[in-house]
Amino acid sequence: MSDRAPRRHSIRRRVLTFLIPSLLLLVLLGAWFSYFDAVNIAASSYDRSLLDPALDMAENVRIGADGPRLDMLAQAQEALLYDREDRLVFQIRDAQGSVIAGSPDLAAPPALAPGERVFFDGLYENEPVRIAAIRSDSGVYVQVGETLNKRKRLIGEMLAGDLIPTLMIAIGSIGLAWMGVSHGIAPLARVTSDLLGRSPRDLRPLDGSIAPTEIAPVVDAFNRLLSQLRESTAIQQRFLADAAHQLRTPLAGLQMHLELLLQRPLTADVRKEVEMMQSATLRASHLANQLLVLAKAEAGAIALAHPQEINLRSLAHQAVQEWVPRAIARDIDLGFELRDATVEGDPLLLGELLDNLIDNALRYTPSGGAVTVRCGYEGESACLSVEDSGSGIPIWAREKVFERFFRIEGSPGNGSGLGLAIVKEVVEQHGAALKLDTPGDVGTRISILFVSSSRRENTAAPG
Numbered sequence: 001m002s003d004r005a006p007r008r009h010s011i012r013r014r015v016l017t018f019l020i021p022s023l024l025l026l027v028l029l030g031a032w033f034s035y036f037d038a039v040n041i042a043a044s045s046y047d048r049s050l051l052d053p054a055l056d057m058a059e060n061v062r063i064g065a066d067g068p069r070l071d072m073l074a075q076a077q078e079a080l081l082y083d084r085e086d087r088l089v090f091q092i093r094d095a096q097g098s099v100i101a102g103s104p105d106l107a108a109p110p111a112l113a114p115g116e117r118v119f120f121d122g123l124y125e126n127e128p129v130r131i132a133a134i135r136s137d138s139g140v141y142v143q144v145g146e147t148l149n150k151r152k153r154l155i156g157e158m159l160a161g162d163l164i165p166t167l168m169i170a171i172g173s174i175g176l177a178w179m180g181v182s183h184g185i186a187p188l189a190r191v192t193s194d195l196l197g198r199s200p201r202d203l204r205p206l207d208g209s210i211a212p213t214e215i216a217p218v219v220d221a222f223n224r225l226l227s228q229l230r231e232s233t234a235i236q237q238r239f240l241a242d243a244a245h246q247l248r249t250p251l252a253g254l255q256m257h258l259e260l261l262l263q264r265p266l267t268a269d270v271r272k273e274v275e276m277m278q279s280a281t282l283r284a285s286h287l288a289n290q291l292l293v294l295a296k297a298e299a300g301a302i303a304l305a306h307p308q309e310i311n312l313r314s315l316a317h318q319a320v321q322e323w324v325p326r327a328i329a330r331d332i333d334l335g336f337e338l339r340d341a342t343v344e345g346d347p348l349l350l351g352e353l354l355d356n357l358i359d360n361a362l363r364y365t366p367s368g369g370a371v372t373v374r375c376g377y378e379g380e381s382a383c384l385s386v387e388d389s390g391s392g393i394p395i396w397a398r399e400k401v402f403e404r405f406f407r408i409e410g411s412p413g414n415g416s417g418l419g420l421a422i423v424k425e426v427v428e429q430h431g432a433a434l435k436l437d438t439p440g441d442v443g444t445r446i447s448i449l450f451v452s453s454s455r456r457e458n459t460a461a462p463g
């Protein structure tokens with residue numbers, strides 16, 4: 001199998017490979033017609049002036065006792081046959097065809113009736129000439145031959161006069177076709193940037209109105225495929241959400257039974273076993289909860305089609321209040337610096353995002369540490385961050401911690417490894433940016449930067 005990339009077909013190339021030979025053929029056809037036209041015009045304009053010396057000479061032929069003879073002075077003959085560009089020769093033959101004056105090198109003319117005249121092409125001293133031949137009433141043949149210099153010049157000038165504009169029009173048409181193709185396919189760039197600007201989960205249909213009619217069937221087919229993908233993704237997400245939801249109820253029941261069991265008198269080893277079962281059940285129901293949130297976050301794109309205006313300040317304030325008892329229990333100073341900042345989004349998903357960040361900060365910061373939740377504006381963008389003075393996330397793990405089910409080995413607690421995956425999902429759904437760094441020498445800071453709505457509109461509708 002060859003690894004060569006499949007050959008792409010360029011529309012411009014196809015148009016030009018059709019257009020250039022067609023135009024060339026048309027130019028050649030035009031030149032062919034122009035040539036014959038020019039030959040005819042040259043003949044009709046110069047033949048007339050060739051006839052005059054022939055008629056003059058015929059008038060000066062006298063019939064004497066010894067037959068016909070030309071009665072014209074040599075200077076008069078010279079003046080009659082003078083031309084700036086061409087050489088002229090004449091010949092006079094009697095009725096029997098014998099040359100009686102002029103050059104013998106001209107071939108005999110065709111048979112003519114008295115008074116008849118004719119023009120034809122011939123040779124004089126091996127050079128092509130145009131000949132005017134007449135037969136006078138007395139039966140004498142007079143021929144005047146002329147080389148073709150002025151005729152050739154006239155034909156050349158006429159051809160150039162016709163051909164140069166035609167060639168310019170042809171070259172212009174090729175240039176226009178080149179630009180026309182660029183102009184015609186320009187809307188495709190908008191479709192491309194729409195597709196390139198999307199996240200892999202953005203399965204909204206393409207806006208058909210920005211594509212040219214010619215590629216509308218491709219856009220329609222692509223939108224049909226997107227709609228099938230949307231459906232199958234929705235089915236998968238519904239399945240995950242249903243499964244997680246279904247798991248929660250029996251797990252809650254199991255947990256309640258275990259708690260009741262622990263209130264009874266039990267032997268030490270049985271109590272230990274039941275406590276381990278209770279911890280495993282807690283872990284399982286936490287996992288079911290996180291899976292449910294993740295499924296909701298993945299499905300969030302649909303909810304985000306109608307986003308709400310949310311003040312991060314009130315959202316963060318409420319979340320911090322809920323985590324205060326846990327912070328006190330862990331002897332951690334949970335503080336906040338909250339300023340007004342409005343974003344568009346889904347309040348439930350943003351609540352889950354914040355819960356997961358605060359949960360991590362409290363869980364992975366040792367007692368006596370500090371956690372700070374901040375929100376406000378950074379330039380034009382609304383910003384939300386959670387910072388802690390804990391152990392920090394090593395550089396090698398800073399991308400991996402956002403993967404599903406990833407936990408750094410030895411991390412305390414029985415987390416499911418889904419918290420930061422949920423955070424990343426919610427951030428992507430909101431078209432926001434995620435940053436993980438260390439605020440000082442120790443600890444972790446995770447910040448979310450929301451692109452301002454005006455800037456978002458600009459990116460959503462490029463060009």
Ligand SMILES: Nc1ncnc2c1ncn2[C@@H]1O[C@H](COP(=O)(O)OP(=O)(O)OP(=O)(O)O)[C@@H](O)[C@H]1O
Nearest residue numbers: 360364392401407408411415416417418419420444
């Ligand atoms: N603030 C933090 N400080 C230190 N380590 C952290 C912090 N936040 C996350 N981590 C590390 O990243 C891993 C992934 O975090 P994530 O929130 O995704 O999962 P989890 O907390 O283990 O489980 P879950 O959140 O689903 O209960 C954690 O196991 C922990 O090792």
Ligand SMILES: [Mg+2]
Nearest residue numbers: 360415419420
């Ligand atoms: Mg977590």
